[in-house]
Amino acid sequence: MIKIIKSLVYPVILSNVIFLFFAVEIRSEGVEMNGFLEIDKRFDINKGVSNGDTYGKLKLEAKANLSPDIFSLISLEFRYYDFPVLETLPSEGEVESNYPVDLRLGEAYIELDQFIWDNLDLKLGKQRIAWGAADEFNPTDNLNPDDFTDSLDFGAKVPTLALKGDYYLGDYTITGVWLPFFEPILLPRGGALSLLGQVPDRIELPAKTLDKGMFALKISGMAFNLDYSLSYFKGFDDIPVEFDNSDGLEMSFPAMQVVGFDFAGEFRSLGFWGEMAMFFPEEVKSGTDVMLSNDSYLKHTFGVDYTFKNGIYLETQYVHGFFTERGRGNLHDYLIVSVDRKFLNDDLKLSLGGALEVKDIRGNIQDSYGTGLFPEISYRPTDNVELTLGAFLSDGKKGTLFGSWKDWDQVYFKMKVNF
Amino acid sequence: MKKLSIILLAAALFPLVAKSAFALTGDEILKRAEEAMNAPQDRTVTEKMVLIKADGSEKERTIRFYQKGNDKRLVVFLSPADIKGVGFLSLSKDRMYLYLPAFRKVRRIASHIKNEDFMGTDFSYENMAETKYTADYLAILQQAQDSALEKEDPNQYILELKPRPGVDVSYSRQRMWVDKETFIPAKTEYFSPGGKLVKVLTYENIEKVDGYWFPMKMTMETVKTEHRTVLEVLEIKHDSGLADNFFTERNLKRQAR
Numbered sequence: 032m033i034k035i036i037k038s039l040v041y042p043v044i045l046s047n048v049i050f051l052f053f054a055v056e057i058r059s060e061g062v063e064m065n066g067f068l069e070i071d072k073r074f075d076i077n078k079g080v081s082n083g084d085t086y087g088k089l090k091l092e093a094k095a096n097l098s099p100d101i102f103s104l105i106s107l108e109f110r111y112y113d114f115p116v117l118e119t120l121p122s123e124g125e126v127e128s129n130y131p132v133d134l135r136l137g138e139a140y141i142e143l144d145q146f147i148w149d150n151l152d153l154k155l156g157k158q159r160i161a162w163g164a165a166d167e168f169n170p171t172d173n174l175n176p177d178d179f180t181d182s183l184d185f186g187a188k189v190p191t192l193a194l195k196g197d198y199y200l201g202d203y204t205i206t207g208v209w210l211p212f213f214e215p216i217l218l219p220r221g222g223a224l225s226l227l228g229q230v231p232d233r234i235e236l237p238a239k240t241l242d243k244g245m246f247a248l249k250i251s252g253m254a255f256n257l258d259y260s261l262s263y264f265k266g267f268d269d270i271p272v273e274f275d276n277s278d279g280l281e282m283s284f285p286a287m288q289v290v291g292f293d294f295a296g297e298f299r300s301l302g303f304w305g306e307m308a309m310f311f312p313e314e315v316k317s318g319t320d321v322m323l324s325n326d327s328y329l330k331h332t333f334g335v336d337y338t339f340k341n342g343i344y345l346e347t348q349y350v351h352g353f354f355t356e357r358g359r360g361n362l363h364d365y366l367i368v369s370v371d372r373k374f375l376n377d378d379l380k381l382s383l384g385g386a387l388e389v390k391d392i393r394g395n396i397q398d399s400y401g402t403g404l405f406p407e408i409s410y411r412p413t414d415n416v417e418l419t420l421g422a423f424l425s426d427g428k429k430g431t432l433f434g435s436w437k438d439w440d441q442v443y444f445k446m447k448v449n450f
Numbered sequence: 451m452k453k454l455s456i457i458l459l460a461a462a463l464f465p466l467v468a469k470s471a472f473a474l475t476g477d478e479i480l481k482r483a484e485e486a487m488n489a490p491q492d493r494t495v496t497e498k499m500v501l502i503k504a505d506g507s508e509k510e511r512t513i514r515f516y517q518k519g520n521d522k523r524l525v526v527f528l529s530p531a532d533i534k535g536v537g538f539l540s541l542s543k544d545r546m547y548l549y550l551p552a553f554r555k556v557r558r559i560a561s562h563i564k565n566e567d568f569m570g571t572d573f574s575y576e577n578m579a580e581t582k583y584t585a586d587y588l589a590i591l592q593q594a595q596d597s598a599l600e601k602e603d604p605n606q607y608i609l610e611l612k613p614r615p616g617v618d619v620s621y622s623r624q625r626m627w628v629d630k631e632t633f634i635p636a637k638t639e640y641f642s643p644g645g646k647l648v649k650v651l652t653y654e655n656i657e658k659v660d661g662y663w664f665p666m667k668m669t670m671e672t673v674k675t676e677h678r679t680v681l682e683v684l685e686i687k688h689d690s691g692l693a694d695n696f697f698t699e700r701n702l703k704r705q706a707r
Contacts, residue, residue, distance in 0.1 A: 065531055065534065067531075067532075094707065096707075102704075102707055104707075144704065152700070159554045160554075161553060161554050161555040164558070166557075197700070199695075199698075199700055204699075204700070256544060256545065258558055295557075295558040296558070297544055297558075297560035297561060297562075300544070300560055300561045300562040300564075300618065301560060301562060302558070302559065302560025302562065303560075304558075336560065336562070337560075337562045338562045338563050338565070338566055340565065340643075342566065373567075373570075376501060376503075376567060376570040376571070376572075376675075376677055377567065377569065377570030378570065411532075413509075414509050414510075414530040414531075414532060415530050415531050415532045417532070449530075449531040449532035450531050
């Protein structure tokens with residue numbers, strides 16, 4: 032069966048790639064090329080500025096409207112890391128280790144609007160499917176795995192292969208998604224230990240069979256000037272959990288079902304939103320130890336935002352359960368506040384974000400809290416160019432998320448050029 | 451002789467009586483202006499948008515603006531690259547959406563943003579959204595208060611707009627000049643809640659296209675910074691049959707791609 036799926040899906044992506052780049056040759060006016068180059072220098076201030084890392088990212092995106100109802104897009108991302116620290120001149124075989132690079136396919140999909148019926152849109156290929164009404168902390172957004180490869184690209188997700196259908200019925204939209212294969216979380220270079228707490232010797236991926244495919248359903252609508260959606264997801268957790276330690280550490284990805292609800296609206300011009308997701312995980316044992324209980328647990332986010340007459344924008348979110356947290360009793364509470372103000376017709380933006388984490392809100396808070404501070408200045412000297420100076424500062428007690436990051440305080444400077 | 455006197459008196463008084471009978475009130479003129487701006491079934495305009503700083507330096511954008519009736523608006527940025535594909539959908543004063551292509555997500559935005567600059571321009575979100583002058587403002591014809599104004603500018607009505615009681619709008623008052631022939635506004639001054647003049651919008655090159663009057667150039671100036679945003683029409687279409695379901699999240703994403 033897997034061969035059949037591969038035979039159906041891979042040609043779509045391949046034909047996408049071939050078509051778009053072929054189209055560039057034959058009909059350049061019909062294909063648009065866009066992208067950006069971003070270079071940033073990050074100074075680990077706990078270790079001194081000499082340990083600054085350099086990250087580079089080049090994204091290329093080609094898209095084409097093949098007809099009014101057919102659209103295709105493909106994006107490629109090229110990343111390189113650090114300046115090489117050379118002791119001798121590198122030979123050809125050492126180039127990769129001295130100049131590490133990543134090249135990855137971002138999205139590659141075809142959209143077929145009004146497919147058979149006027150009210151049906153289909154989207155097939157590697158794609159980002161963003162669900163949820165909250166800002167960045169979306170417990171209902173489980174279709175794409177988390178992308179933790181860049182710590183400053185918070186909330187990033189990996190586009191994955193999927194078939195998505197949207198059916199529009201008046202004020203309602205019914206969305207169905209089928210993801211034939213599971214894809215796991217992406218970790219930063221050498222970052223398994225910091226995120227998983229241990230480095231697995233092996234991981235076991237869900238079998239690539241039809242019955243292990245993932246699917247999701249969502250119904251969106253509007254009532255009393257409130258946008259809302261109800262969703263259901265059946266698939267796998269993208270972060271592995273230990274299931275065998277008898278012959279080295281082995282980790283697997285627990286199956287889970289998620290029932291979600293989100294809403295967004297406004298009250299007297301105050302914006303508000305909320306998102307709740309009830310997780311139903313499968314039990315995972317390592318020997319006789321229960322590593323993940325099958326008890327259901329609820330993650331949720333509630334937020335408000337407001338712009339004051341002087342232009343200051345304030346956003347506050349309460350989050351119960353971070354991306355990496357799971358299991359009843361293991362979810363921390365976070366209060367996240369951000370304030371920003373734009374000047375010079377949006378060319379200059381000052382932002383200050385802060386977060387307070389409480390590991391055990393019913394216990395001794397003084398011994399279980401963490402804090403984060405995220406100041407940032409960004410400036411656009413001209414169109415398509417953005418310069419950013421910011422910092423990521425954290426501190427916290429043992430066992431807190433911010434406490435685990437306290438040795439990673441960073442000051443960063445980014446330059447981004449869009450084209 | 452008595453009959454003749456009555457006829458002469460009636461003839462002498464007729465212009466005055468007729469003038470008061472046929473004169474429009476401020477609210478009626480405002481309604482006519484609103485109808486003139488929203489006259490077509492729908493309108494699609496591609497516009498060059500130039501942002502000009504006080505020192506004369508310029509930035510250029512291209513936008514496509516769709517409107518239907520006095521409440522449905524959809525705006526998409528076509529250039530430059532860093533904001534290309536950003537889309538704005540307004541369905542009513544308290545139902546607005548922003549599409550940011552980098553996140554592949556439509557986000558609802560609350561009306562607290564209405565007074566903010568729209569994507570760094572001098573137009574506010576309120577300016578870009580619905581045009582419902584009569585629902586939000588009461589208009590007083592200034593010439594009726596001061597006849598000297600009529601001699602100063604005989605071709606334009608001058609209206610003083612005050613927010614209707616209980617209506618939440620960004621400005622404490624507006625002063626609007628309306629062309630007597632086309633009923634298209636020629637200029638609008640916007641005053642802050644403190645009474646200061648904050649913005650001035652001028653309409654130029656008013657042309658009849660497809661049977662509808664429309665200003666081919668609009669300039670919004672922020673008085674304090676002397677920053678201006680000029681909108682010039684590159685292409686305009688009327689009554690192309692945009693359905694109500696054109697103004698949806700589905701189509702916002704579609705137009706933005």
